[in-house]
Amino acid sequence: MKRTALTVLLVLIGLAVIAAYLTLFTVYQTQQALVLEFGKPKRLITEPGLNYKIPFIQNVQLFDKRLLDLDSAPQEVIAADQKRLVVDAFARWRITNPLLFYQSVNNETGARTQLSAFLEAALRRVLGAASFEAVVRDDRNDLMRKITSELNAKAKSFGITVVDVRIKRADLPEANSLAIYRRMQTERQREAAEIRAEGEEASRRIRADADRQVTVVKADATGESERIRGTGDAEKNRVFADAFGKDADFFAFYRSMQAYKGSLRSGDTRMLLSPDSQFFQYFNDAAGGPGGSSSSLPKPTATEDRARSGTSVAPSSP
Template sequence: MGRTSLIALAVVLVLLGIVAANSLFTVHQTQQALVLQFGDPRQVIREPGLHVKVPFVQNVITIDKRILDLDIQPSEVIASDQKRLVVDAFARFRVADPLQFYIAVGNEAVARSRLGTILQSSLRRVLGEESFEAVVRDDRADLMERIKDQMNKEAEQFGIDVVDVRIRRADLPEANSQAIFRRMQTEREREANEFRAQGNEVAQRIRANADREVTVTVAESTRNAEIIRGEGDACRNRIFAAAFGIDPSFFAFYRSMQSYEQALQQGETTAVLSPDSEFFRYFTDPNAIPEGNAPVGRSASRAADLLARLEGDETLRSLLCAELERVAPTGGAEVLPETLPDDLPADQPIAPALEEGAAGAQ
């Protein structure tokens, strides 16, 4: 075979390759094809695989048969109660009729533009018939279904099937939202202040009741203490009065001893007195008798013993007060010390002696 034959064979093979490339085409499983002859649709191919067309005369355009996404910019809608809403929605669609799609819109970009306009008009038409609460809360699912049905009626002429419509967000405009937020915040603050005022009122009432109870309790305690103190002072005065009535000279002696104890305490006090003054009469003579008083006798010594024991015995003190009250009307206060035995030991209780003396006085 000569060189010319080889060249001719190569040319033939190249031409056959070119013809085959223009005659065969592949349709992907996610696509559907439309065969055009000089721009005139001749065949719709929906099945994937290898297909044949007339070379150099026919051409093929592919259309996606998957579900496609349509997203639009948020738009403002006025509800039936005249409240403005900013609605953000999207749709899902697919090309159901490639031939109708090609004749009506030509390509996917034009189809998205037309569908976006249809979606916005359907949103305004459907949502404009409903109230704010129905759009935001109550009937959103039903409203989205109605929007999809209206879109399908208009998109059918484009060979498009709208699969789904969703409202992503439906809110008040930003200015309205801020105003509503401020109003809600003011309302919550007012309620909080009201709750605080009620709490302060209850707290003040509780504090006032507590203060009143404290004042009443302290007053009652003070009154009881004063009563007890007064009763004790009265009993003490009665004892000293009875002792003074028994022996005035002993009482003068006892009071002098108390004066010595108070006046001669350890310290810086200096007293300049005459040795023969009335203040020091018991220093020179323990048995001194003040002028106008009877001698200090056995009654005084017994009364002194009685008072000495009385200072440290509260029970004895109360018994003595009761006994003096009982016998005072009959003059028992004067004879009571006389009823004590002369040989009563210092550590013997005086109450039995008082009982014996009271029985003897009667």
């Protein structure tokens, strides 16, 4: 009897667990639920908690409350200035009307398919009316707002709100990019050649100016040196002229000694001269010339004698 009662109790508990499992369901904070009865919407649940349904008659469709992403495939767009662009964009959206969402696209897969088509159309329409510079640099934020607004206008009929649309990459096709890079390289090379040419011209100008200044400085220095040399020669000639005027014989004798000193150097010095040459006049005659009378000149000094004989005699102390 007790065993039968225990068995019945266990069976009842099992049936209660099964009934609770089939009747109760939980809606989490990130979810919203739509209760369907034979496929028709009966009740919308947006608050988290424990809820119920009629087993085998009603079922529950859960939808995400969080932001969902839509990443479109890269596509080629022709801008207003007829430049081709490869655009890679993405969108952020959420389900704001689960009932309309369920009735229009049923689930996230259908929603993504519809939104992808709408996003591609909006990208082509908005970017096609803008220039390449506006898309890449100048007005991208304004263009993104326009695309978001157009996408939202179409997504509302599906119970969807598009929060934002962004362009990850907007670039030229690879072939166009290579051509632009080559053109940029050529332009930079041309600019570099112009800068080098300007540098060479400046270098030649500076070098020519420096050479001119060197020539002027050398010419000034040469002129100054010649002037000083001329002044010195004039002073020397004046001194010689004064000396010649005071004692002509001594001046002639001094000049001959200078000539001997410059020509008769140590070593193998050979000279071929006539016996009556004026060069050795002081060797031939004390009067300064061959055949001359010695009585007309004063008696040679010891210095003159030593010069004629070529001997070296130490001077006697006075």
